[in-house]
Amino acid sequence: MVDNSRFQVRETAEELEKLDIAIKKLGYKDRADWYRDMKRKAIKDSKEMKGDI
Numbered sequence: 001m002v003d004n005s006r007f008q009v010r011e012t013a014e015e016l017e018k019l020d021i022a023i024k025k026l027g028y029k030d031r032a033d034w035y036r037d038m039k040r041k042a043i044k045d046s047k048e049m050k051g052d053i
Contacts, residue, residue, distance in 0.1 A: 011019070020031065028034040 023031060023034045026034070028037065
């Protein structure tokens with residue numbers, strides 16, 4: 001992986017609006033809250049499948 005501590009994704013304003021609505025419906029405070037939870041889940045799931053990262 002590239003040694004870069006920043007993670008950026010380009011999205012249209014329309015797609016971000018849809019994402020924000022979905023995130024609120026799922027009970028998350030904001031995109032950062034949702035992202036942190038999804039990151040934890042991805043790491044946990046990968047450990048269960050293949051062992052330690």
